[in-house]
Amino acid sequence: MTVVVDIGNARIKWARVRHGALSEFGEALHVDDVEQALKLFSANVTTEVNRIVGTNVAGGNIAARLNKLADECWGVSPEWINTSSEQLGVTCGYAEPCRLGVDRWVAVLAAYERASGAVCVIDAGTAVTFDAVDAEGKHLGGLIMAGPRLVTATLRSETSDIGNTTMSEKIPRGLQLMGRSTNEAVVHGAMLGVAAAVDRALKVVTDALRTEPLIFLTGGHANALSPWLESTVQYREHLVLEGLTLIAKKS
Numbered sequence: 450m451t452v453v454v455d456i457g458n459a460r461i462k463w464a465r466v467r468h469g470a471l472s473e474f475g476e477a478l479h480v481d482d483v484e485q486a487l488k489l490f491s492a493n494v495t496t497e498v499n500r501i502v503g504t505n506v507a508g509g510n511i512a513a514r515l516n517k518l519a520d521e522c523w524g525v526s527p528e529w530i531n532t533s534s535e536q537l538g539v540t541c542g543y544a545e546p547c548r549l550g551v552d553r554w555v556a557v558l559a560a561y562e563r564a565s566g567a568v569c570v571i572d573a574g575t576a577v578t579f580d581a582v583d584a585e586g587k588h589l590g591g592l593i594m595a596g597p598r599l600v601t602a603t604l605r606s607e608t609s610d611i612g613n614t615t616m617s618e619k620i621p622r623g624l625q626l627m628g629r630s631t632n633e634a635v636v637h638g639a640m641l642g643v644a645a646a647v648d649r650a651l652k653v654v655t656d657a658l659r660t661e662p663l664i665f666l667t668g669g670h671a672n673a674l675s676p677w678l679e680s681t682v683q684y685r686e687h688l689v690l691e692g693l694t695l696i697a698k699k700s
Contacts, residue, residue, distance in 0.1 A: 452494055453693035454503035454527070455552060456511055458575045460669065461486050463494065464690050469698055471690055483511055490515075491522050501527040502697045504551045504689060530555060530696060537562065537699060542588035552689050553578050553591065559692035560665045560685075561586060567662035569654060571682065574668040575599055577643050581654045581662065589654065594646055596670060597639035604635055611635060620676045644677035651680045 451466040459480040464471040475493045479486035501519055505512045512529060519525050532546045532554040539561050543549045553572065557580050560568045566584045571577065573596065580591035595603070601614045614635045621637060628634030655661060664680055667688040675682060685691065 450496060450498050451500040451502065451697055452498050453690050453697065454490075454501060454515070455555075455689040455693065456503065456505040456507045456515070457552060457669075458507060461490060462687070462690060463490060464687065465494075466694050466697060469694065471687060471694055474687065474690075479507065479511060483514060487514060487518050491518055494522075498523040498525060500697070501525055502530065502693050503527050504530050504555050504693065506550050506552050530693065537695065538586045539582060540587050542590040549591075550578070553580055555692035555696065556580070556665075556667060556688045557582055557588060557692075559688050559695055560663070562695055563665075563685075563691075564663040567658050567660055569651060569662050569664045570688065571647055571664065571666045571671075571674075572668040572688075573643075573666065573670040573674045577647070577668075577670075577674070579647055579650050581650075583658055584660070592646070592650055594643055597636070597643055597673070598670070600639040600642065601635055604639075616673065618673070640674070640677050644674060644679075647674075648679045 453464055453466060455462045459478060460476050461479050462476040465473045477486035477489040516527055519527050530551055532541060532549045532551050534541050534546045537558050539558055541549060556570050556572060560570045561582050568582050570580045575596050577594045577596045578591055581589040583589060604611050605613060611631060614632045616636055626637055628637050651664065664682040665685045665688060666675055666682040667685050671684060
């Protein structure tokens with residue numbers, strides 16, 4: 450049994466791979482308590498495991514602890530994926546591929562395989578990342594932006610009068626965009642800033658490629674960002690895990 454694992458800045462996400470398809474999804478916050486997150490992982494992966502394939506952008510300590518857990522529980526050594534200059538038909542656009550976050554890379558591989566052509570990937574997490582690939586599989590590069598929650602937290606810590614803010618699920622229409630309170634002004638500004646930047650990037654890519662790329666949206670804050678976008682996107686909740694499944698199958 451293969452298990453795929455995506456360790457992000459705040460969460461561990463995992464799933465089983467059965468006959469090439471993902472099932473039995475799980476996730477746990479690790480940002481405040483790594484040990485508790487790993488306990489939840491091992492408690493939810495209770496049957497035999499003969500392979501673990503994963504990505505990790507949260508540092509070497511958590512990877513080392515999961516390595517130890519995997520050896521103790523199932524006698525396996527996780528296979529940690531690294532960004533490469535070329536893989537599965539995609540050529541990395543970075544001069545130094547190792548500097549491209551592996552979660553972004555694996556999501557791009559999954560997106561390109563699914564699109565079979567030009568594609569853009571928006572990953573809305575703690576940071577919001579944007580990557581584009583042309584129809585020939587050339588990764589055109591990407592963007593990294595502070596996510597809305599990170600923006601509001603920074604404003605709170607770096608100013609004296611804004612204070613705490615609460616995100617809202619209500620999407621403003623028309624002049625409702627103009628905040629009628631400090632909370633609304635900060636939240637609307639943070640959401641609009643990210644959404645407008647993503648929409649601008651999508652227009653630039655579309656104009657340059659002279660074709661409409663497919664657009665995939667993923668990440669823990671994808672549902673919050675989606676209504677703010679003017680562009681039409683396809684939500685893929687587990688795009689990184691899909692990419693890991695593809696890599697595991699091909700290797």
